[in-house]
Amino acid sequence: MRQTIQRQIILEELRNLKTHPTAKELYNHVKKRxxxxxxxxxxxxxxxxxxxxxxxxxxxxxxxxxxxxxxHPHQHFYCESCGGVYDVEEDISNKLAGILSRVPGKVKxxxxxxxxxxxxxx
Numbered sequence: 001m002r003q004t005i006q007r008q009i010i011l012e013e014l015r016n017l018k019t020h021p022t023a024k025e026l027y028n029h030v031k032k033r034x035x036x037x038x039x040x041x042x043x044x045x046x047x048x049x050x051x052x053x054x055x056x057x058x059x060x061x062x063x064x065x066x067x068x069x070x071x072h073p074h075q076h077f078y079c080e081s082c083g084g085v086y087d088v089e090e091d092i093s094n095k096l097a098g099i100l101s102r103v104p105g106k107v108k109x110x111x112x113x114x115x116x117x118x119x120x121x122x
Contacts, residue, residue, distance in 0.1 A: 009033050010045045011054065015069035020058060020076070020085035022066055058085060058113070075111070079118035088114060 013029045014021070021029070027042040046067055049055045056068040058076060066085050068076070073091035078084075093100070093110055100107050 006034060006037060006041060007045050007049070010042055011049060011069060014046075014055060014067055017069075018087070020066040020068050022064065026067060056111070058111075060113075075114060077114045077116065077118070079121055080115055081117050081121035084118050084120070086118065 010026070010030055013033070014026055017026070017029065019025070023043050023046055024039070026046070027037075027039045030037055030042055046055065046057070050057045050067075053071065056071055058066040058068060060066070060078065068087075070087075073093060075088040075090075075092065077086045077088050079086070092112065096110075100110070
């Protein structure tokens, strides 16, 4: 697959945002650099990059998706008050190794979402 300028800019903008934006929020940022880009292009590119393992889609119970440009092992904290999504940098998968060894199959990846109220909302 070709790495187009549009794909490159979408990935750059996503990695510059630490807020785990929605597709619409990311589109608004990308549009500043590429005024002619469509929302559909951003949306399709996000799914393409996700399928290639270059980004992470964070799907929530309310059916909304947020996007993370960093694929290194980490968890996410979701504020149930403001909707903010924050990185939890400590990878706890090693601490779960004992539990994971009892899974009836091979674990390929794991993602833990932690829900609560952020410091700003407390």
